[in-house]
Amino acid sequence: MSLIIQKFGGTSVADLERIRNVAKRVAKTYDQGNDVVVILSAMAGVTDDLIDLASQVSNSPSKRELDVLLSTGEQTTAALLAITLTDMNYPALSLLGHQAKVVTDCTFGDARIIEIGTEYIKDLLEKRNILVVAGFQGCDIKGNITTLGRGGSDTTAVAIASALKADLCEIYTDVDGIYSADPNICEKARKIDKISYDEMLNMASLGAKVLQIRSVGFAKKYNVPVHVRSSFSEEEGTMVVSEDAGMESLIVSAVTHDKDQARITLKRVQDQPGVAAKIFLPIAEAGIIVDMIIQNTRAQGQTDLTFTVPKKDFQAAMEIERKVANEIGAVDVLGDKNIAKVSVVGVGMKNHSGVASIMFNTLSRENINIIMISTSEIRISCAIEEKYTELAVRVLHTAFGLDEED
Amino acid sequence: MSLIIQKFGGTSVADLERIRNVAKRVAKTYDQGNDVVVILSAMAGVTDDLIDLASQVSNSPSKRELDVLLSTGEQTTAALLAITLTDMNYPALSLLGHQAKVVTDCTFGDARIIEIGTEYIKDLLEKRNILVVAGFQGCDIKGNITTLGRGGSDTTAVAIASALKADLCEIYTDVDGIYSADPNICEKARKIDKISYDEMLNMASLGAKVLQIRSVGFAKKYNVPVHVRSSFSEEEGTMVVSEDAGMESLIVSAVTHDKDQARITLKRVQDQPGVAAKIFLPIAEAGIIVDMIIQNTRAQGQTDLTFTVPKKDFQAAMEIERKVANEIGAVDVLGDKNIAKVSVVGVGMKNHSGVASIMFNTLSRENINIIMISTSEIRISCAIEEKYTELAVRVLHTAFGLDEED
Numbered sequence: 001m002s003l004i005i006q007k008f009g010g011t012s013v014a015d016l017e018r019i020r021n022v023a024k025r026v027a028k029t030y031d032q033g034n035d036v037v038v039i040l041s042a043m044a045g046v047t048d049d050l051i052d053l054a055s056q057v058s059n060s061p062s063k064r065e066l067d068v069l070l071s072t073g074e075q076t077t078a079a080l081l082a083i084t085l086t087d088m089n090y091p092a093l094s095l096l097g098h099q100a101k102v103v104t105d106c107t108f109g110d111a112r113i114i115e116i117g118t119e120y121i122k123d124l125l126e127k128r129n130i131l132v133v134a135g136f137q138g139c140d141i142k143g144n145i146t147t148l149g150r151g152g153s154d155t156t157a158v159a160i161a162s163a164l165k166a167d168l169c170e171i172y173t174d175v176d177g178i179y180s181a182d183p184n185i186c187e188k189a190r191k192i193d194k195i196s197y198d199e200m201l202n203m204a205s206l207g208a209k210v211l212q213i214r215s216v217g218f219a220k221k222y223n224v225p226v227h228v229r230s231s232f233s234e235e236e237g238t239m240v241v242s243e244d245a246g247m248e249s250l251i252v253s254a255v256t257h258d259k260d261q262a263r264i265t266l267k268r269v270q271d272q273p274g275v276a277a278k279i280f281l282p283i284a285e286a287g288i289i290v291d292m293i294i295q296n297t298r299a300q301g302q303t304d305l306t307f308t309v310p311k312k313d314f315q316a317a318m319e320i321e322r323k324v325a326n327e328i329g330a331v332d333v334l335g336d337k338n339i340a341k342v343s344v345v346g347v348g349m350k351n352h353s354g355v356a357s358i359m360f361n362t363l364s365r366e367n368i369n370i371i372m373i374s375t376s377e378i379r380i381s382c383a384i385e386e387k388y389t390e391l392a393v394r395v396l397h398t399a400f401g402l403d404e405e406d
Numbered sequence: 407m408s409l410i411i412q413k414f415g416g417t418s419v420a421d422l423e424r425i426r427n428v429a430k431r432v433a434k435t436y437d438q439g440n441d442v443v444v445i446l447s448a449m450a451g452v453t454d455d456l457i458d459l460a461s462q463v464s465n466s467p468s469k470r471e472l473d474v475l476l477s478t479g480e481q482t483t484a485a486l487l488a489i490t491l492t493d494m495n496y497p498a499l500s501l502l503g504h505q506a507k508v509v510t511d512c513t514f515g516d517a518r519i520i521e522i523g524t525e526y527i528k529d530l531l532e533k534r535n536i537l538v539v540a541g542f543q544g545c546d547i548k549g550n551i552t553t554l555g556r557g558g559s560d561t562t563a564v565a566i567a568s569a570l571k572a573d574l575c576e577i578y579t580d581v582d583g584i585y586s587a588d589p590n591i592c593e594k595a596r597k598i599d600k601i602s603y604d605e606m607l608n609m610a611s612l613g614a615k616v617l618q619i620r621s622v623g624f625a626k627k628y629n630v631p632v633h634v635r636s637s638f639s640e641e642e643g644t645m646v647v648s649e650d651a652g653m654e655s656l657i658v659s660a661v662t663h664d665k666d667q668a669r670i671t672l673k674r675v676q677d678q679p680g681v682a683a684k685i686f687l688p689i690a691e692a693g694i695i696v697d698m699i700i701q702n703t704r705a706q707g708q709t710d711l712t713f714t715v716p717k718k719d720f721q722a723a724m725e726i727e728r729k730v731a732n733e734i735g736a737v738d739v740l741g742d743k744n745i746a747k748v749s750v751v752g753v754g755m756k757n758h759s760g761v762a763s764i765m766f767n768t769l770s771r772e773n774i775n776i777i778m779i780s781t782s783e784i785r786i787s788c789a790i791e792e793k794y795t796e797l798a799v800r801v802l803h804t805a806f807g808l809d810e811e812d
Binding site for chain 1: 422467472484485502551
């Protein structure tokens with residue numbers, strides 16, 4: 001007998017028919033003798049509808065109250081699943097964030113989980129109840145309702161799995177696992193059977209569509225085995241686990257891409273202590289997230305400094321940097337919205353040299369110019385012209401031996 | 407400076423425009439220097455929609471889980487009003503049932519309030535917050551969400567008013583007060599300025615459309631002055647207060663009617679101890695509420711026993727009584743669905759004789775036959791043929807001097 005956490009995303013509970021299917025799956029797991037805690041998202045689209053409703057009464061709705069409003073979405077699905085399960089004669093109980101003792105800090109809209117009180121849940125599980133927990137929501141120590149940010153139900157699931165020391169955390173979603181590349185771009189992309197937490201963390205764009213990146217960090221920290229799989233099939237999905245020897249047979253596990261990139265270059269910056277801070281502090285204060293940063297050495301104590309920001313923040317960042325350039329005496333500010341980032345990710349590359357050169361050669365053979373390069377221990381990313389994105393993903397996927405065999 | 411409780415019903419918060427109007431009214435009361443606690447219902451129709459949703463997944467939804475589902479309705483309006491008020495720069499905070507410490511028994515779907523913890527609310531009011539409490543909901547001592555039954559937000563309002571010793575409890579609704587008769591039937595019906603708790607309790611059909619009858623009992627017990635008024639006008643409505651001398655100038659305050667009545671007669675019942683119990687126990691066990699009961703003495707130790715039930719329960723009650731008649735040796739069971747009840751209500755009749763004879767004479771002058779009579783200290787009710795209902799209400803309204811002067 002195991003303790004299994006099953007999390008179902010918005011598309012898996014999008015209507016009553018699908019909620020019935022979720023109930024059947026939960027019941028089956030329970031009938032096999034397992035203890036089951038279910039974590040639910042709101043019905044697909046509901047959270048957006050509620051945000052829209054709030055925006056009709058206020059341009060900047062009170063964050064505390066927005067969380068009260070948004071948390072009704074998961075409350076609704078949790079109640080409906082519990083009703084469905086009890087109708088099938090299973091002893092199901094819904095628990096809202098505060099009832100499941102999901103205690104968070106008080107950052108409304110993007111709260112972090114501080115702790116999960118397990119005594120009550122354990123007691124209910126011991127009595128063989130199926131617990132249906134509303135995901136995405138918690139409460140702060142004063143009892144205010146909080147929410148955990150987009151995709152927060154994943155984090156609820158992993159956090160509860162870790163607090164209860166569950167044997168497995170299953171994330172049911174509308175895709176059947178993590179792929180070695182976006183199948184919409186690369187038709188030879190393969191489903192990955194097993195991937196490490198670190199790889200998931202390094203393939204944000206590819207992974208984040210499937211699993212909230214914060215939940216992966218949580219899973220890594222507490223070593224919670226996560227099984228990402230489809231709620232519409234019985235197929236095995238992708239296991240996200242801690243790194244093990246078997247994983248290193250492939251040097252590269254996946255090729256990811258991100259078109260949401262824009263580049264800004266400050267020309268001829270004085271290469272002095274404190275200059276970088278002057279460039280990036282106002283960007284950070286504007287809430288803009290910088291991704292890649294490259295500094296090229298030039299002659300005469302001057303340097304070119306290039307970085308990337310999300311496309312939506314490009315105009316704002318350009319305006320900020322034009323002012324900064326004035327202050328610090330940079331010669332010019334250049335911008336380019338037509339770039340993309342392609343990355344290869346794999347724990348295997350830690351023990352293999354030559355990954356970078358294969359990547360550069362492969363792109364070069366297709367006449368794809370590399371604009372920027374950044375690396376981590378298990379990832380190499382290149383900024384390229386946006387129009388080459390799909391081509392780059394496909395040739396890299398082939399070059400690293402990832403193509404699905406027919 | 408006063409502490410004022412303002413409760414707004416479903417039609418008053420039916421859409422965002424109306425919620426904005428509610429916010430303006432609350433803000434005005436606050437700006438006058440008052441402390442304000444607002445109690446909200448769900449948007450009109452939402453509770454029914456949620457019940458319908460639950461019934462699509464289960465014929466008899468888990469009562470615990472149905473309460474979790476239904477409580478989202480008031481949670482939504484409370485959050486939306488708090489967002490609207492904060493957008494207008496008022497310090498508003500929403501509180502759900504468990505946050506407002508509305509502690510109930512654990513009768514899901516029809517819970518009774520046990521106590522209301524006031525410390526937290528008082529602290530928030532002292533800091534000049536406007537509190538927006540989700541009505542209709544509470545939690546039991548284990549932290550389960552409960553609801554208070556149809557119209558439960560009225561009871562939330564009165565209970566919070568009594569716990570906080572508020573100066574006034576305003577019930578905003580879609581009518582402008584309590585009338586001396588149903589204005590749809592009796593065009594000369596007058597709005598009543600002031601009425602006693604007991605009168606309200608005795609004019610269920612007329613009053614219950616406006617105010618949950620349980621909340622009136624609560625208001626009476628704790629002597630909470632209740633002002634029933636329209637959220638769509640500035641007009642004064644009806645004050646529901648404890649009986650005072652001024653009230654007795656009118657002998658009768660209102661004429662009410664109830665068409666939801668059916669009559670059942672058991673002929674020639676043996677007049678023995680225990681027989682009445684045999685007749686009414688199975689009716690009660692079937693959850694059928696008996697209203698009037700009349701026993702006529704006959705000769706030879708036999709009696710005719712007549713009672714009324716709601717029309718919807720007529721068939722079920724007839725079947726039960728046919729069996730009972732067999733067991734106790736009654737000669738026949740007769741039924742009649744075409745009856746109605748008209749009542750005159752007034753605290754003044756305690757000190758006036760002759761009310762009954764005026765009532766009987768008035769009906770008799772119109773050739774309206776009285777089928778049954780029942781009385782309380784401040785009410786006289788007659789069952790009549792249903793087709794005479796409107797006529798009876800109008801002539802009684804005139805006979806007791808209630809007609810609005812032109």
